[in-house]
Amino acid sequence: MGEKDLMKGNEALAEGAVRAGCRFFSGYPITPQNEIPEYMSWRLPEVGGTFIQAESEVAAINMLFGASACGTRVMTSSSGPGISLKQEGISYTASAELPIFYANIVRGGPGLGNIAPSQGDYFQATRGGGHGDYRVFVIAPNSVSEMGNFPRICYEISEKYRMVTMVLADGLLGQMMEPIEFDFEPIDPTKLPPKNYTLGKQDGRERRVVRSYDLKPGFMEEHVWKLMAKYNQVETHEVRYETSLIEDAELLIVAYGTSSRISKAAMVLARKENLKIGWLRPITLWPFPSTILNQLVSRIKKILVVEMSAGQMIEDVKLAIEGKAQVFFHGRPAGGIPTEFEVLDVIKKIYGK
């Protein structure tokens, strides 16, 4: 702490994970996140950790399943097509209640898409992504500083609740360089409290089993309700968001990640023209800051959702506000990136200017 560095987003993310105790990374090359496995390939051996370039994203997530089952802090990263490949493993991991951390540096999709930044994987991230009833803790940085500091939060949450956690970033955040200061001391994973569910040497204890299934009638249903009770706790205690100029706002912009910084700049421009614009930036996307949004719309009756997608978070906004405000949308999917002037024009149009 106290040391400022200029880092690329992807590298800050990797360094943040290692600093937070990550000692196993497995991944596969895909643009725009290749700096993460490349960084890990030399950084992890420095701390006695393991780096494997896996044969596929499928293999990578399953290597994590095993390493996490043995009690190690693990990480993988990918983008679009690779994240889709991982979904089976993520579903298994959620059901088996193993802690893992992964990052999606989102590119334009669907399909092979392009390599430009995007926010088109919001549905996939916040709805679990894979099959079955489960949730993933999703946190969205909007700066290199947050890229480096969020992994620690993810590891803590993944172990506190025994769940899958992820950083949802985009290609712009991954590639840009900004100053970063880590807000935590390096964590020694060997000093962490032992877990009572991990596999290894029995040393006199009963044998343990890590599994994601139960065929006995009624047991899987009970298991899912137990998962849901856990996720309810996360929804109650782990929401994170940021607001700006909401006290007198008439129109509230809701945006996350890169869109949030562009929108905040638009808000500043709009305020210069005496338009009372406020800004709410969800930091956790699951759990979504529904409560604060629902409170704000008792007073603020216009919402503008700005996303680098065809409209995904807007659905969670609409669910949260229960019809109490008018919702407008500005989106740029598949690699489109709005400018603050573009967003300002949208705001002015809403005001009929």
Added chain:
Amino acid sequence: MEKKVFARTKGLTEVPMRYCPGCGHGVIHRLVGEAMVELGIKERTIGVAPVGCSVFADEYFNCDMIQPAHGRGPAVATGMKRVRPDCIVFSYQGDGDLASIGMAETIHSAARGENITIIFVNNAIFGMTGGQMAPTTLPGMRSTTSPFGRDTKVAGNPIRICELLSALQGPAYLERVAVNTPANVVKAKKAVKKAFQTQIDGLGFSLVEILSQCPTDWAMTPLQSIARIKDEMIPYYPLGLFKSPEEKK
């Protein structure tokens, strides 16, 4: 005086197995359980159960167990062995798991020479799901997805895993055995122990391919299915040693 000459191995739990009468899994599980005990590794062994009839192996092997997605055993085993090299890690897989959906994980863990042990049960069919054609189903063999017999013109020829993996430098020990006769069962046990010993000695990747019978999905009686091992399976999948750990020493 009564003398106990045989007992259930402590390498297996007391849970009654669900396998069909005549299935090879029961015998093969016993060989693995006995090997763990005789080599003194049971308390530091982690086994990986597949998806398939032996998905329930997590209830039968008396050691720490993990049950991941179909075909991913070698990747999971890789993750575990890399972070816990002091543990013995084995992946128990059927032919759908290892040679179909998991083929990439099989080949790459072997190519990397991961210090894990794979017990590969080859019964030339997908058992659990009701008898579909597998990459190992013999030419002309009937299955629910090759109802007229496997047509090699459209489905290709079955894959010989030991031969395939022996083209890689990574594997330290590869052997194919069977459990259709008492003599073969004895040889199979020796191979299973040798595979674990290969891992204990840190020599690298070991795989034992064990030809097995599936009376239910072969639509045969247990005795007929055991005869098929000798008459049809072994001629296509010859028993023998493909890679010796001595070469790695």
